[in-house]
Amino acid sequence: MSTMTLEARDLTVSRGGVPVLEGLSFRLDPGQVLVLRGPNGSGKTTLLRTLAGLQPPMAGEVSLPPEAIAYGAHADGLKSTLTVAENLRFWARVHGVHDIEPALDRLNLQALRQRAAQNLSAGQKRRLGLARLLVTGRAIWLLDEPTVSLDRASVALFADVVRAHISAGGAALIATHIDLGLETEIFDVTPFKADPNAPSRTPTPFDEAFA
Amino acid sequence: MSTMTLEARDLTVSRGGVPVLEGLSFRLDPGQVLVLRGPNGSGKTTLLRTLAGLQPPMAGEVSLPPEAIAYGAHADGLKSTLTVAENLRFWARVHGVHDIEPALDRLNLQALRQRAAQNLSAGQKRRLGLARLLVTGRAIWLLDEPTVSLDRASVALFADVVRAHISAGGAALIATHIDLGLETEIFDVTPFKADPNAPSRTPTPFDEAFA
Amino acid sequence: MIALLARDLALAIRAGGGFGLGLAFYLIVSTLVPFAVGPEAAVLARIAPGILWVGALLACLLSLDRIFQLDFEDGSLDLLATAPIPMEGTVAVKALAHWLTTSLPLVIAAPIFGALMNMPAPGYWWIFVTLLIGTPALSMIGAFGAALTVGLKRGGLLLSLLVLPLYIPTLIFGAEAATRGIGGFENTTPLLLLAGITAASVALLPFAASAALRINLR
Amino acid sequence: MIALLARDLALAIRAGGGFGLGLAFYLIVSTLVPFAVGPEAAVLARIAPGILWVGALLACLLSLDRIFQLDFEDGSLDLLATAPIPMEGTVAVKALAHWLTTSLPLVIAAPIFGALMNMPAPGYWWIFVTLLIGTPALSMIGAFGAALTVGLKRGGLLLSLLVLPLYIPTLIFGAEAATRGIGGFENTTPLLLLAGITAASVALLPFAASAALRINLR
């Protein structure tokens, strides 16, 4: 996993064509947990979606190994009529993983495995969403507020899962407002807030007139 | 506001016909904040929906003054194509309130008032959902995890709003996993967990065979 | 209640939805039929009133899920249920908004589409009148169906299945009144029956629909 | 990819949706038309193949929003986009699932509904064959339309507006082939053209659709 490094160089990310964060440079090495901090609306979600390749960066570049990223957002991609085990097994098969038992065990979902996802409480759903990460087999986790709705015991459970992941050589970039109890490095995005009134910094001169 | 008391007597609440919490008795007086605690899946959401009158109790009773309740859940009832101000004004008009400015001020939404709700970040949406409570003019707030996605500054803002509400004679029942920094009473629902294997305790004998 | 009506109309207009799209759908259905049946003017004129009624009914049907579904999903319906408006009022206002944004444009456009289908000239008037009398019933019955299925994800097809049988009497009297009117026959009876269905739906169905909504919320 | 197909089929069956409801809608449309047009057997037999084709097309259309919308809303599509499956594969598999759950039952049931509309006996065979050849194109074109509108809340009506014009060639060749076949005329040309449309749609549209999806995700 030595090449499993995510690196951003002079990155500008945008929402609706307007830069939100600019000049971001950082790297995430195997075995590292980086916690993204920043007030509401500062652009954490936008940054994570850009890194996950779901939207193109406005400027700068992201280098990362192919098929290394597992993205976890508020929307967990759960199907309400499928059971917990079926939901998880689907994602496992998509990623070519065969065994969902460890994931169920580690997020304490064994007792709920036959329950339809629509009959889960908010926190139980969230746990299932996190279990999905384990069956992707991916090394770099990009997580957007993963602990929303979790009680304290579940937050601790989650912290254990992350710890196990990084000690196996994985890495994680986590946007969160709460303290996870992980011995983490903090990366505060506030200083990179784009100045909307600065002179145009869009890449192609053609767009000048709009910006 | 002296009669603005919410009282539950020997209440059993259920989800999908199965009791979740039973034998709950408590009262919420004006000027009081009660924080609901309990691990994920313990039944906090179910309890709040029952108190709000959205689902009938399985047994026991709830007494509360008419039209006194403002319910706030994860789903904020925001229309993504309307602006912040339009969303808020709608709920204000529904409740016969005319002035939305104080609510915008108190939740720090003035700068966002012309923005369509779909262009808000997770935390900004949440603040708008909380502002809605202020325009209901209702005395008893039932809130389900109100601080999800909020950064620390916003949590403090929210605590201030609750404090102002109770010092004006209102009351609040809040389900949350985090510490709100309110000098609150805690009500832990864990001891009331219904035992699904206990002999039937459903009210009418007709149901016995199913329970 | 006025606030609710205003909001629903604003949403319909803002979403780029309401007015234009129902109409476009209606236009398209009326053009598809000739493509499928063939271009003979005599056949088309014969089936035109029926097809225009079926088209209006389907356009109405397709927009039904807007009535409550969105409000259910984003939690507005929970909040409206705890608001100081009777649920029956909410239902009636939402059905009215649906009629104004979806059905009314259809009623106005129907004569033009009639011309496309080679309908004889008196048909323009009769298709307009029968639709004007009948569509409020379609919106109200539809609102009832939407209330029944609101809890289901993508209940669209189930909704159609529930609502279409309820639409049949309206359709029969409406199409019959139009066809007779075009042929120059007496059509007071079907017109009166059509008006009766509309009046009864508007008076009674809000209660049934609001009961269904309350059940779906819990 | 097989996992995805299996999941989509399971969802369609579990939701009580897929098979039954599309079919029920088809049945209802085929019964509404006689109600609206009147019971004359000659007229009905004349328009039957066309109406059955239009009905199949509408039933197909109404279930299109299931293809991507739900997956978009609950975030599955984001996750599938980062999964080790090419987007074109996702699109193709989902269109296939749509065809299996919605169109195929219609194809099988169409002859029976043809009997309801007094269609002559050779019609049963021809309506079956033309639908079997044409419906894959309907599902694939529909998937493209669904991919275009996936980002829009309740894009249902817009989806119809975009997709129905694209359906016209398929409809014309399909209905024409069926009508000619029933009349005992030569219909190889429209059948070949129909097959051509299907083949080209299935080969090319997954690329356009997956481009549209990627644009909508960002």
Add this chain to the structure above:
Amino acid sequence: MSDMHRTKQARDRWNFLWEWANPVKFMWFSGRVLPWLIAATVISLVASLVWGFFFTPEAINFGSSVKIIYVHVPTATVAVSAWFMMLVASLIWLIRRHHVSALAAKAAAPVGMVMTLAALATGAMWGQPMWGTWWAWDPRLTSFLILFLFYLGYMALWAAIENPDTAADLTSVLAVVGSVFAFLSRYAVNFWNQGLHQGATLSLDKEENIADSYWIPLVIGIGGFMLFFVTMVFIRTRTEIRLRRIHALELRERMADA
């Protein structure tokens, strides 16, 4: 390496062309050209319509209704050309990502739609005396109806999507796929019905070409309507560029106070 170098050079050679796709340059250029365009449009339209309406003989069995041809044929021609222009502009946007090109396509759509509608309406008005019906399911007429639907769908898609770049991308994809299907439909309706409508009377090799006295004002009219289309697209593209600027400014302002 040298290969890359060459392509870059090749691109440089054409850059003088692409530079007009820069919004600033486009605004400057279109501002200069517009007065001339407007003048040319007015002159040719007035010339053809006046000539056509007042100085052509009434055809024997057509009556004066034949004069509708001076609106009908040019609007029909422009309606089809407008879609082609949108297709080309969409492709340029998809490949080279020049915003002006996407906006020009957006600007052309309503003009094309109005032209389609005008061709349909004049055709219907003509059909009443000629064929005794407002509407017939003739292939030419029908394919115009379909073209009208395509315009509607294209415009509705633009209107429905908020993010302008997303909207440009999706509508471009629609324009490309739609063009293929519009072409197919044209063929399909021909196959489906033989129809009543005139063939191409303007083609030069045919015997039954209409007389020169009708022909010349008609050609001027087609030119005039084309100029009208180009003028409208220029004006509307300028408006769209300004709207985009306002949009960008608004966004910036919002971001500033967030």
